[in-house]
Amino acid sequence: MIEATELTKNYGNVTAVNRVSFSVTEGELFGLLGPNGSGKTTMIRMLTGQTPPTSGSSRVMGLDPANDPIGVRGLVGIIPEQETPPSFLTAEEYLHFVAGIRNLDSVDERCDRWFDLLEFGDKRDVLCKDLSRGTRQKLMFAQAFLHEPRLALIDEPLINLDPIMQRTVKDFLVDYVQDGGTIFISTHILEIAEEICDRIGIIHNGRLLHTGPVDDPVATGRHLESFFLDLVRGDAGA
Amino acid sequence: MPVPDLFFAMMKEEWRMHSTVFGSLGFALFPAVIAIFAFFGALTLPIFADVFPYDMVALLIHALFLLMGVMVGSFGLMGREFMNRRFGQASLIAYASRSLPVSERRIFAAFLVKDTVYYILLYVLPFAAGLTAATPFVGLDPILGLLAFVSLALAFLLGLSAVCFLSTLYARSVALLVGAAAVLAVAALAAYGLGAITVxxxxxxxxxxxxxxxxxxxxxxxLILVPAAASVLLVTVDYADRTKRFGNRLDPLAERLRGLDGAHFIAKDALDLLRSEGGAGKVLFSFLLPLALVWICLQVLIRFIPGIDPLVVFAVLLGVISATIYNWLTEFDSFTSYTFLPVEISEVIDAKLKSYALLNLLPLGVLVLAAATSGSAGTFLPALAAFASVSAYTLAVTVYLTGLHPNVMLYHAWVFLRYLLAISPALLLLIFASIVDPAYAALSLLLVAPAAFLLARARTRWQAWEMPKY
Structure with a gap:
């Protein structure tokens, strides 16, 4: 589903992502872990054609995001970390707006499903600017899955959600993968990865330090946290 | 944290915000462009002195700076939404009273002082400097420049403090604002009755x-200090809950527009416009009032310039002013809202152009009304050609130079200069040609070709643009 080869992104003199290669196969829940500023968001932006790589290449569902960003974004679902829905549309209007862009049918049914699952149907007629951050995140979640994509890329999936909703979302992601979908998440919260991911990558200062099954550190008798900290601190000291 | 420290932090923040988008040099040159513009504008004063007496020019400039104060105040108080759309989750010190151990009153006081100093340095000082530099060439006393600096700064502050005061009342209670407006209206009527109202x-x-x-x-x-002090005393961040609820109006609107590509984008533009701060009132103040002023000035002008056709000249200026509709359409929108959806930037621009064309029915109506009420029906056709062509050309220049960000990019000195150079010569030629014969206004149709070229280039030019990281 995702194949990254030597992906590099420079912003001026700063190298945000440095020759990163990895792959994600169908039906996998892959977590890219790293401290703040390690290159996770830039990686998602490159994989979804939101920014072109400085060098290297990638394939997402068979398409090259650098050459066909619209094709990639048409296929996948994306939840960016920072973006918020348009201020002066209601939650329901925003989902209809996204459905219009994606040429979807049965829009009311699709919307109702997400209002029910994420329990924010009572906010459907409220302007997005008046929604709480948590509700906006639910709305961003709904827009990403409205077209039932086979692959979703999510930047910090549980940000601003309360513990009850975090449970709902984690269960949804696990079910989604069990039903054949593929998820790529980036996060700095190790517990999320430990709980739901099949495989992880650890990125620091733009370099991918490790990829492998999430159980690997546990199998060798170590917690993911100490494994992560040793890797990152070792890299920082190198 | 003392107010001076907050003030300096806010000054730094304001500078960095602008220079992040424009580059330090591009933004630093903006005052220079204003100074040059004021300098050359002042050089032309003697030429038009018979038509525009100096005191009338001074009145217009003071009114302009008053309006600028109103705009800066409005942006400062309602700008969080704008900033979020433009830069993502922008976080400014002015909005931080809940997270910093500083009272909202103190932050607001520092904010007012910052806006005063920053925008006087940005707008008033360069304007006065340009005027002063021109005084020896036009036979005026250089001290006039200093006087203009003081009086224009006062006009700017008058607008700023008034809008801050009204916004503070609004934040406290809509009823309070309505009550204050009613008291002011009664006082104004009484003063008018007593003949006390003068310019x-x-x-x-x-x-x-x-x-x-x-x-x-x-x-x-x-008039500056009392409202400003009242604003600082009354300021609150505990706004009453004014959450509004709306049924789905997007789909019915898009359905009505289904013959047009991008109907959902156009419907969204309409809802943005209607539901954003100011709503339809924004149209009244920023569009119809300046047009009324232009029309009145033209009625004065025809007494001095024989052969001038007020409808044609009005149509040309109407075309330029109409292009500000594009600024409204992009005010609360940003392409970052679409980068995670299967949308080309050219699709968004195309939809904005269609929204613009639909909204141009408003100035078209104004033109028809002006023609019908002024008995200038004979020159309506060339006036119509001039309006449509100039509107399209000014829009095309704006889109080419600023993409989806005219409200930000036009502050870039180089962009602003190019904008002026692209528009001014075409307008002046058109106005002079129409003085020779109003029918020559039809020559404006020649602007349609460069407009089409610029729009085509803009679509590809802005496709690859990335917002600077903020």
């Missing part, structure tokens, strides 16, 4: 410029 009493800084005496200066300071 000088309405705009004391202008009166001070005409006659630098202590009375208008004191009145100006009173």
């Amino acid at each position: 000088s009493s309405l705009l004391p800084p202008y009166a001070f410029f005409l006659s630098p005496a202590p009375e208008p200066l004191a009145l100006s300071l009173l």
Whole structure:
């Protein structure tokens, strides 16, 4: 589903992502872990054609995001970390707006499903600017899955959600993968990865330090946290 | 944290915000462009002195700076939404009273001082400097430049403090705002009844410029300081819950527009416009009032310039002013809202152009009304051609130079200069040609070709643009 080869992104003199290669196969829940500023968001932006790589290449569902960003974004679902829905549309209007862009049918049914699952149907007629951050995140979640994509890329999936909703979302992601979908998440919260991911990558200062099954550190008798900290601190000291 | 420290932090923040988008040099040159513009504008004063007496020019400039104060104040108080859309989750010190151990009153006071200093340095000082530099060439006393600096700063502050005061009342209670507006209206009516309303009493800084005496200066300071102090005392961040609920109006609107590509984008533009701060009132103040002023000025002008056709000249200026509709359409939108959806930037621009074309029915109506009421029906067709062509050309220049960000990019000195150079010669030629014969206004149709070229280039030019990281 995702194949990254030597992906590099420079912003001026700063190298945000440095020759990163990895792959994600169908039906996998892959977590890219790293401290703040390690290159996770830039990686998602490159994989979804939101920014072109400085060098290297990638394939997402068979398409090259650098050459066909619209094709990639048409296929996948994306939840960016920072973006918020348009201020002066209601939650329901925003989902209809996204459905219009994606040429979807049965829009009311699709919307109702997400209002029910994420329990924010009572906010459907409220302007997005008046929604709480948590509700906006639910709305961003709904827009990403409205077209039932086979692959979703999510930047910090549980940000601003309360513990009850975090449970709902984690269960949804696990079910989604069990039903054949593929998820790529980036996060700095190790517990999320430990709980739901099949495989992880650890990125620091733009370099991918490790990829492998999430159980690997546990199998060798170590917690993911100490494994992560040793890797990152070792890299920082190198 | 003392107010001076907050002030310096906010000054730094304001500079970095602008220079992040434009580059330090591009933004630093913006005052220079204003100074150059004021300098050359002042050089032309003697040429038009018979038509536009100096005191009328001074009145217009003071009114302009008053309006600028109103705009800066409005942006400062309602700008969080704008900033979020433009830069993602922008976080400014002005909005941080809940997270910093500083009272909202203190932050607001520092914010007002910052806006005063920052925008006087950005707008008023360069304008006065340009005017002063021109005085030896036009036979005016250089001290006039200093006087203009003081009176224009007062006019700017008058607008700023008034809008801050009204916004503070609004934040406290809509009823309070309505009550204050009613009291002001009754007072104005009473003053009008007593014959006490004059231009000088309405705009004391202008009166001070005409006659630098202590009375208008004191009145100006009173009208600035009292509302500003009241704003600081009354400011609150605990806004009443004014959450509004709406049924789905997007789909019915898009359905009506289904013959057009991008109907959902156009419907969204309409809802943005109607539901954003100001709503339809924004149209009244930023569009119809300036047009009414232009029309009145033209009625004066025809007494001095024989052969001028007011409808044609009005149509040309109407075309330029209409292009500001594009600024409204992009005010609360940003391409970052679409980068995670299967949308080309050219699709968004195309939809904005269609929204613009639909909204141009409003100025078209104004033109028809002006033609019908002024008995200028004979020159309606060339006027219509001039309006449509100039509107399309000005829009095309704006889109080419600023993409989806005219409200931000036009502050870039180089962009602003290119904008002026692209528009001014075409307008002047058109106006002079129409003085020779109003029918020559039809020559404006020649602008349609460069407009089409620029729009085509804009679509590809902005496709690859990335917002600077903020």
